[in-house]
Amino acid sequence: MLEIEGLSAHYGPVRALSEVNLKVEEGSITAILGANGAGKTTLLRVISGLVRASGGRVTAFGEDITAMPTDRIARSGVAHVPEGGGVIPELTVEENLRLGALWRPDRADRARALDEVLELFPPLAPRRSKAAGTLSGGERQMLAIGRGLMGRPRMLLLDEPSLGLAPLVAAKIMAVLRDLRADTGLTVLLVEQNARSALSISDYGFVLGLGEVVASDDAATLLADDQLRHAYLGF
Amino acid sequence: MTTFFNLTLAGLSSGAVFAALGLSLVIIYRATRVVNFAQPALALISSYVAYSVTKGTGSYWLGFAAAIVVGTVLGIAVERLLVRPLRNAPELSPIIATMGLLLVLQAVAGMIWSNEPHAFSYAFDFRGRFSAADLFAVLAVLVTATGVLLLFKFTSLGLRMRAAAFNPEVARLLGVRVGVMLTLGWGLAAAVGSLAGLLAVPPFISPTVLDEVFVFALTAAVLGGLDNPLGTIVGGLALGIGLSYVAGLLGPELVPLAALAILVSVLAVRPAGLFGRATARRV
Incomplete structure (x- = not known):
């Protein structure tokens, strides 16, 4: 569905992503977690072409979209909610x-x-x-x-949908996403700082730290990993 | 009372021209955040084209149509060749570039058509208090302005153009071809500007004939808040009528002074324009 290989991105001399590998299965909800500045937003912006990769490749629906203009990526079926x-x-x-x-x-x-x-x-x-x-x-x-x-x-990219919302409202939004996937088989790539609520509806999770993937596993396994939770997820 | 009535009518037709030229500035400003100082020069070139075509074919309307077409093409060319390459430059750069283009095009017009004034005909009979030509000016501008407003408000193309103007990045994420929208906006604006030129130029055309009208049009646009098309049309008509009172009651030599006084007062007191919303826009 979505495959990211060796992806790097820079803002001027600052490296925001370095050699990120990531895969999103069709019909799954995949969470991207990590602290502020870990590169989560940049990752979404590179996927939808708002930021150009300095290395690596993004493949969506079997097509290389790394250098595709943003509006064409959108028209190919990737919806990015910034x-x-x-x-x-x-x-x-x-x-x-x-x-x-x-x-x-x-x-x-x-x-x-x-x-x-x-x-x-x-x-x-x-x-x-x-x-x-x-x-x-x-x-x-x-x-x-x-x-x-x-x-x-075919794929929804969501950047911090629960940011700044009351917990009840945030929970409602998460529930809508979960139901959507159940009803329509929509593939979701979900960036969140609120790791617990994101993992509660996700199948897989990737944890970013300073632009690199530091962990990736089933959502349930990530939730149970105390060390990881303390080091990167803050709960 | 009759004087008052006559002055109002006279102001209406010149105000319509200010409104149209102002509208062309606003369409571009809200799409690209550029005040297009080359607008009067684009209108000038297309009016000269109308002059040549009319002279060659004997038909006013062939000249009119040619002017609108040439104006549109010029607007598109300016966006593609001059403004787009500067999109990552400091904000002021494209504005300065359009000012430069104004001077260049005025000089070019002088080289091609000479700096001597040529007779330029009205669309209709211009004699009388509120002549057929005046009526045509008012109607042409109202119809065009209504068309532009309807386009923005009620068509999907207009919605895309507004989205591209308000938030280009989000528009792209929603599949809008933002570059195409900008180009269309410049073409549309230049077409409207050319119409204003054709209405403002008679009875004589010379390279600087639109300079004063441009100051009034800019005032109308600022009155409207610079990104409010409807406000600009109202502002243009009000300015035309107001200046007509000034000319009739105080003397025509005071008109440019009055326009500048209005411009400065609006900028000082209500920089968002008379109709501008108070909300600050993120640029």
């Missing part, structure tokens, strides 16, 4: 959502996707003609994820 959601506050809720599907030619299916997303996130429905800037933090995150789903992606 940190904070990237909701456009000047546009209405519905405009934000519609934007996620505009590249798809099937008009009728775009309308269906809109209905499905509004059903998936009921708080958005009554606010669809309001400016997205008026939403609460939790609603914004729902909008951002919903917008990603509008394109009917």
Whole structure:
């Protein structure tokens, strides 16, 4: 599904990722964990082409996307919900959502996707003609994820979806992701600082430390590894 | 009272021109955060093209159409060849580059068509208080502006263009071809600017004929908040009417001074424009 081999990335002279190897199985939820500055966000940004790799390769759906422009990667079925959601506050809720599907030619299916997303996130429905800037933090995150789903992606990249949310709201978002995968077989790559909640819905986990993969295993095994938890996951 | 009425009508048609040229600045500003100082020069070149085509074919409307087409192509070329290569340069660079282009194009126009004024015809009869030409100017601008607003608000292309302007990175993540949207925006803006030129130029065309109109258009755009198309149209019309009062009641020599006074006051008191929202935008 997604294969990352020997991936490196730099910001000027600063090395953000070094020789990262990682694999995401189709239909799985895979968590990327690690402290601030470990390279989690950079990893997602390299996958979607916002940051160019300085070495290595990203393969998605059997196609090398390492040098592909961001908009083409999106149109190939990779939906990246950036940190904070990237909701456009000047546009209405519905405009934000519609934007996620505009590249798809099937008009009728775009309308269906809109209905499905509004059903998936009921708080958005009554606010669809309001400016997205008026939403609460939790609603914004729902909008951002919903917008990603509008394109009917094969893979969803999520950057810290629970950041800054009340624990209850964060748990709700995690539950939605778990149900989505169960219902539709969507592949999810989930970046989180909140390791415990991310691992609770994940199949696999990769732990990054200073731009390198320091551990990778089944989610359950990672959760049970006390030493790792203390050293990298902070709980 | 009649004077007042007449001045209002007179202001309406010049205001429509300020609104159109202002709109062309705003379309570009909100897409690229560049004030396109070359806009009057693009409108100038397309108006000269209209002059030559009309002179050669005898048809005003052939010239009109040629001007809009040439203007659009010029706008696209400026974005691709001048502005895009500077996208990673400091913010001021593309603005300075468009200023440079303004001077170059004005000089080129003088070389091709000479610096002497040539007669440039109106679309319709221009005699009378609110002539057919005035009516055409107001209608053409209102129809164009409405079209642009509807395009932005109600079409999927418009939605993509707005998304590319508000947050290019997120737009890319959603599959929007941001570069194409920018190019289209510049083409559209230059077409609107060319229309403004065709309406503003008569009765005579010379390389500096649009300079003063450009100052008024910039004032209209600033009145509207620089990234608010509707505000700019209202600002342009209000400015046209206001300046018409100044010309009629105080004397025409005070018009440029009044426009600059309005520009400075707005920038000092309401830098976000009369219609700008108070929310600070991240740039």
